[in-house]
Amino acid sequence: MAPLITHLYTADPSAHVFEGKVYIYPSHDRETDIQFNDNGDQYDMADYHVFSTDSLDPVAPVTDHGVVLKTEDIPWVSKQLWAPDAAFKDGKYYLYFPARDKEGIFRIGVAVGDRPEGPFKPDPEPIKGSYSIDPATFVDEDGQAYMYFGGLWGGQLQCYQKGNDIFEAEWQGPKEPSGEGARALGPRVAKMTDDMRQFATEVKEIQILAPETGEPIAADDHDRRFFEAAWMHKYNGKYYFSYSTGDTHYLAYGVGDSPYGPFTYGGRILEPVLGWTTHHSIVEFKGRWWLFHHDCELSKGVNHLRSVKIKEIFYDKDGKIVTEKPE
16 A cells, blocks of 8 residues: 655554544654664654545545644644644544653643644643653543553653652663563553543553463563554454554554453554554544554655555454454
């Protein structure tokens, strides 16, 4: 599949169906002279575009609705508008985004609009109690919204091992727990307030369990442990939490009975692609399920210049995600 968008470099696509169309909320990669490093400094993104399309098979022309939010619009931000997400509730559209504050610590902000394509007006402060990166919002069938987030290494999740309000600067960079008996750090989740602009509950850590033991996945199990790129969707009454394994370059998922988990590891939904990172979303559109992701094919392998792609995914009779249509 060719990239959906070729006039800009786009990554980390969050796809949602609003008003009968697919809207895509990606990050916007740009050229930079910053050298690649494990802290992610080369991902020097400064604004967001919103895109939409009427059809995925075949893909109809993709509309670029232009810049809907930029760094200088947001009082608390210093740099790096990384992977965003969007949500709709009670007549309003919400754009969630991570960025570094004036002290260089990642927080998560929210901007509000009347239309899915924006424009969006940001709140003047980040969400209280937010940290790390990759917000993903999920509005359940009862109307309750949840935010999932977290990212290791440059995303600073490993800096909060002593609690949600304790930032340990010495853990910055490509570090995470390791060694015999160490448990992988889990993604985070919190309920959202009715107005979708704050956390309504304490942030909780999510457990992803190994199916063979029922115990949390080990920190050294880099093929299965959570690294970044949280996403939640629901299928046949089950909650599917999917994520990137980071340095091993897989997209994986777990299944649970509650939006809080725990989630039992279920397998991979994407093998490594060209480029260092993999970040995605999963959406149902016109009765079919689609995986949005990115790779670096258009930039010929430049890791910080990525492009959004899609592929169809399926479920087998047991509810497992598969990449080929079952017979």
